Amino acid sequence: MTIPYPVRLLCLSLACFYLVHLAVGLAVALAAPRAMRWAERSIARVAARRLAALRLLPAALALFVVGGFCVPSYLWLEPRATVEEVSLPCLAAAVLGLAIWAIPLARAVRGAARSLRHVRECQRLGSLTRLAGESWPAWVIEGAAPCLALAGFVRPRLVISRGVLRALSTEQLQAALRHERAHWTSRDNLKRLLILAAPDVFPFCRAFAGLERGWARVTEWAADDRAVAGDSRRSISLAAALVRVARLGGAWQPPPVTATLLGSAGDLAARVERLLRAAPADEPPGRGMPVLAAGAVMALAAAAMLPATLYSVHGLLERLVH
Numbered sequence: 602m603t604i605p606y607p608v609r610l611l612c613l614s615l616a617c618f619y620l621v622h623l624a625v626g627l628a629v630a631l632a633a634p635r636a637m638r639w640a641e642r643s644i645a646r647v648a649a650r651r652l653a654a655l656r657l658l659p660a661a662l663a664l665f666v667v668g669g670f671c672v673p674s675y676l677w678l679e680p681r682a683t684v685e686e687v688s689l690p691c692l693a694a695a696v697l698g699l700a701i702w703a704i705p706l707a708r709a710v711r712g713a714a715r716s717l718r719h720v721r722e723c724q725r726l727g728s729l730t731r732l733a734g735e736s737w738p739a740w741v742i743e744g745a746a747p748c749l750a751l752a753g754f755v756r757p758r759l760v761i762s763r764g765v766l767r768a769l770s771t772e773q774l775q776a777a778l779r780h781e782r783a784h785w786t787s788r789d790n791l792k793r794l795l796i797l798a799a800p801d802v803f804p805f806c807r808a809f810a811g812l813e814r815g816w817a818r819v820t821e822w823a824a825d826d827r828a829v830a831g832d833s834r835r836s837i838s839l840a841a842a843l844v845r846v847a848r849l850g851g852a853w854q855p856p857p858v859t860a861t862l863l864g865s866a867g868d869l870a871a872r873v874e875r876l877l878r879a880a881p882a883d884e885p886p887g888r889g890m891p892v893l894a895a896g897a898v899m900a901l902a903a904a905a906m907l908p909a910t911l912y913s914v915h916g917l918l919e920r921l922v923h
């Protein structure tokens with residue numbers, strides 16, 4: 602099929618994105634079970650950051666290769682006036698590249714819209730209240746469903762139902778609010794949205810579903826650790842708060858971009874047990890990984906500047922396109 606210069610660039614970019622994402626994505630999917638076993642033995646806050654980074658790594662690396670190598674080499678070395686043929690495998694890879702972007706992006710837009718609707722509804726039906734001993738205002742809503750959550754991702758709001766307020770003692774409520782504040786400090790809702798928008802390896806296959814569940818689990822542990830900060834009284838209060846809110850029952854389905862107190866129902870027993878075993882300490886993560894990642898990005902960026910690299914990449918693109 603013959604197509605003009607800009608469409609060919611788009612086609613090549615999508616195809617390159619798909620191929621790099623496929624290679625890195627399969628490696629990540631294979632490494633995920635081991636990474637999750639490591640995460641369960643590690644400091645929760647560090648583990649949560651690294652699992653999120655691992656989930657976003659295929660898309661980040663593929664975008665970097667396309668933006669840093671493919672597009673510059675094409676713009677620099679490909680003659681502009683030509684209308685050239687594009688091979689069927691290249692076209693197929695471009696269509697798959699488009700599909701693995703389009704599906705999660707649509708999911709993320711739907712999730713963000715549901716989350717914003719939920720925030721607006723809470724603001725319309727609830728009353729803004731400053732809870733005793735708290736500097737953070739909360740939207741208190743009526744209704745049977747037990748809700749204690751951080752809603753929204755740009756400026757998250759604390760939402761709490763009247764039933765939960767009644768069910769918790771002052772200490773339990775404070776521990777639960779500290780848990781939600783920990784989600785806010787870690788920007789967990791924004792990370793949730795990014796993960797929702799991140800492509801998967803194949804269009805209709807959730808190869809990263811286990812990794813995403815693992816990230817969600819250690820994110821709850823990290824928020825628990827921050828809330829408790831090594832204090833055994835707070836640890837017991839938070840465990841009691843979790844049990845009391847879970848016992849309230851009800852069928853509240855939080856929007857996808859919402860950090861709740863309970864998290865996934867299947868992980869609740871393990872969280873309570875973890876809190877009762879010993880008050881988990883909240884150790885600050887080291888700076889090793891960001892420095893390493895920044896170093897790697899700078900080295901790759903320097904390599905992209907070399908004309909020899911761009912010539913090699915252009916050679917590979919020519920093979921892919923014909």
Ligand SMILES: [Zn+2]
Nearest residue numbers: 824860861862
């Ligand atoms: Zn939570």
